[in-house]
Amino acid sequence: MKRAAATERTQLHNGEPSTIPLKQLVPGAPITIHDFQHRRFCDIIRETFSSDPAAHSFHYHPYELKWTPPGSDYEERVYGELYTSQAWLKEDARIQSLTLDPTETNQEAPRAIVAIMLASDATGLGQFASSKAWPVYAFFGNQSKYDRAKPTQHAAHHLAYLPSVSFSRHAVVRTSSNVIIDAR
Secondary structure: OHHHHHHHHHHHHOOOOOOOOHHHHOOOOOEEEOOOOEOOHHHHHHHHHHHOHHHHHOOOOOOOEEEOOOOOOOOEEEOOOHHHOHHHHHHHHHHHOOOOOOOOOOOOOOOOOOOEEEEEOOEEOOOOOOOEEEEEEEEEOOOOHHHHOOHHHOOOEEEEEEOOOOOOOOOEEEOOOOEEEEOO
């Protein structure tokens, strides 16, 4: 049984499809979160791509970045951004070749990939950090990593706040943020 589970985890890590239902692969306690504070991905995408000045420098189509070492005759492929990856090149070629429904309007609208990257870390809420929150931020992989890392670019978009939960094993806990945890 352990060997089969390890094989499944390896296959999932390598991007291969699983043969075991996900529920059996991921052990844990079911959690119900009421009043979960979040924004919709589509709202963030629409807002950023239509009104954020940084969107003018976003990369909407991939390219291969190559470098020729000084005094050399061969080119070397450089991987440094999402939009220079082989996966992005392949997926962009696929969506550009899709046949759209002829009854739909706006057939000539451009098609592009929107790469969303998520990040979260604990943040102290009080002066002495006795209470914490875990904000979830969305970043766009279409933006250069050099621009994305600058605080002045305001590249982080608030997506959600994960509530703080704590519970003891084999107990049902109701927290102040209406999170119900069943750890039986």
